[in-house]
Amino acid sequence: MPAMLNHAIYARRRSRLINQMRRGIAVIPTAPEVTRNGDAHYPYRYDSHFHYLTGFEEPEAVLVLVAGNAPQSILFCREKNMEREVWDGFRHGPEAARIEFGFDAAFPIAQLNDKLVELMGNQPALFHPLGAHAVWDDRILELRSRVQAQARSGITAPNEIHDVRMLLDEMRLIKDDGELAAMRRAAAISTAAHLRAMRAARPGRMEYEIEAELLHEFRRNGAQAPAYTPIVAGGANACVLHYVGNNTLLKDGDLLLIDAGCEVDGYAADITRTFPVNGKFSAAQKDVYEMVLAAQAAAIAAARPGVRWNEPHDAALCVLAQGFIDLGLCQGSLDAVLESESYKRFYMHRTGHWLGMDVHDVGAYKLEDNWRVLQPGMALTVEPGCYIRAADDVPQALWNIGIRIEDDVVITSQGGEVLTGAAPKTVAAIEALMVHT
Numbered sequence: 216m217p218a219m220l221n222h223a224i225y226a227r228r229r230s231r232l233i234n235q236m237r238r239g240i241a242v243i244p245t246a247p248e249v250t251r252n253g254d255a256h257y258p259y260r261y262d263s264h265f266h267y268l269t270g271f272e273e274p275e276a277v278l279v280l281v282a283g284n285a286p287q288s289i290l291f292c293r294e295k296n297m298e299r300e301v302w303d304g305f306r307h308g309p310e311a312a313r314i315e316f317g318f319d320a321a322f323p324i325a326q327l328n329d330k331l332v333e334l335m336g337n338q339p340a341l342f343h344p345l346g347a348h349a350v351w352d353d354r355i356l357e358l359r360s361r362v363q364a365q366a367r368s369g370i371t372a373p374n375e376i377h378d379v380r381m382l383l384d385e386m387r388l389i390k391d392d393g394e395l396a397a398m399r400r401a402a403a404i405s406t407a408a409h410l411r412a413m414r415a416a417r418p419g420r421m422e423y424e425i426e427a428e429l430l431h432e433f434r435r436n437g438a439q440a441p442a443y444t445p446i447v448a449g450g451a452n453a454c455v456l457h458y459v460g461n462n463t464l465l466k467d468g469d470l471l472l473i474d475a476g477c478e479v480d481g482y483a484a485d486i487t488r489t490f491p492v493n494g495k496f497s498a499a500q501k502d503v504y505e506m507v508l509a510a511q512a513a514a515i516a517a518a519r520p521g522v523r524w525n526e527p528h529d530a531a532l533c534v535l536a537q538g539f540i541d542l543g544l545c546q547g548s549l550d551a552v553l554e555s556e557s558y559k560r561f562y563m564h565r566t567g568h569w570l571g572m573d574v575h576d577v578g579a580y581k582l583e584d585n586w587r588v589l590q591p592g593m594a595l596t597v598e599p600g601c602y603i604r605a606a607d608d609v610p611q612a613l614w615n616i617g618i619r620i621e622d623d624v625v626i627t628s629q630g631g632e633v634l635t636g637a638a639p640k641t642v643a644a645i646e647a648l649m650v651h652t
């Protein structure tokens with residue numbers, strides 16, 4: 216996308232937020248760099264809210280917005296520093312950042328405290344991601360105290376403090392065309408990675424060898440990072456929902472559950488596929504797999520505008536609970552299994568979450584105690600599963616079967632657009648793909 220167009224989008228988002236604030240000042244810092252050990256850092260990832268409003272990727276930066284009659288959008292960032300740039304790379308510096316990113320003003324980050332004391336004076340309200348970072352909460356309150364100390368000069372400090380995320384989360388929940396383009400790209404790269412993983416899997420390989428295929432496919436296509444730590448879970452490991460060890464030998468006869476997605480320009484994909492290590496489902500694996508696939512189809516069919524958030528989950532749950540009864544995993548009628556929640560032994564998570572800049576994206580799921588209604592532009596995952604641990608009261612053929620099937624769906628005016636459907640998921644498609652030469 217041409218740079219000018221991009222920056223106009225960020226400026227429009229800032230204006231929208233300023234209009235919603237109506238009056239007051241917002242202080243929105245980006246994420247800190249985090250030391251891993253010694254002089255090594257974790258890979259830097261900007262704060263999603265900050266980036267949503269600026270497109271600015273450097274650390275040590277803060278966005279300040281002033282609402283009211285004379286709205287302003289101000290960036291604080293690192294100064295140019297040729298010596299540091301030799302070591303760590305390019306810095307825009309305030310002057311170039313102001314012009315390139317279209318802020319009304321920009322100042323060195325070292326001036327933040329003094330400038331904020333000036334800017335907060337006589338503002339009625341302060342907006343901040345309250346509670347997100349204790350260090351920032353303390354710093355903002357300390358600066359507000361400095362404003363209060365000017366009372367004898369007739370200057371007042373903000374009397375209201377709001378969590379700016381209440382406004383920003385709702386803005387981010389509805390994706391615009393630029394966001395959807397990034398999500399489609401993340402979905403396409405992640406889909407390619409799952410295809411590659413299916414082709415690479417076979418008995419005798421290690422889980423981390425398959426993880427390496429995924430990561431290589433992400434990166435060689437320009438994804439900046441995995442959107443979350445990939446789960447590559449063979450056999451019983453698939454029954455550990457957040458398994459990330461990825462260090463076990465893949466065995467003939469086992470299933471392999473892969474939950475992996477990449478991040479492109481700040482937007483995540485989140486895909487899970489489960490398939491046989493040897494390329495052929497056993498009868499028992501197929502029974503469970505077809506049940507989860509039917510549950511996913513029911514949930515995807517229910518993901519459309521005008522329905523409430525819980526409806527895809529409830530649709531999947533009915534299929535799974537009936538399936539658990541049919542497989543001898545749960546006893547009693549469908550109503551009894553749903554009522555007692557005995558299904559939770561085998562399906563203990565919900566069927567999806569919002570997806571966007573964060574893999575578990577922001578946005579309320581309920582409004583005033585009601586599940587919210589799906590609208591065009593919302594993006595969510597649909598990811599039913601079934602996790603059967605070894606136990607005396609469970610048919611042995613089903614032991615250690617862990618299956619999840621996860622796709623990413625954008626709500627459109629017509630229904631739901633599945634972004635990740637090109638990753639094979641029918642038994643026939645998976646077995647056809649995995650015929651090894």
Ligand code: GLY
Nearest residue numbers: 443474485574598
């Ligand atoms: N990969 C995280 C999730 O599926 O929610």
Ligand code: MN
Nearest residue numbers: 485596598621
């Ligand atoms: Mn997910």
Ligand code: MN
Nearest residue numbers: 474485486621
């Ligand atoms: Mn996932």
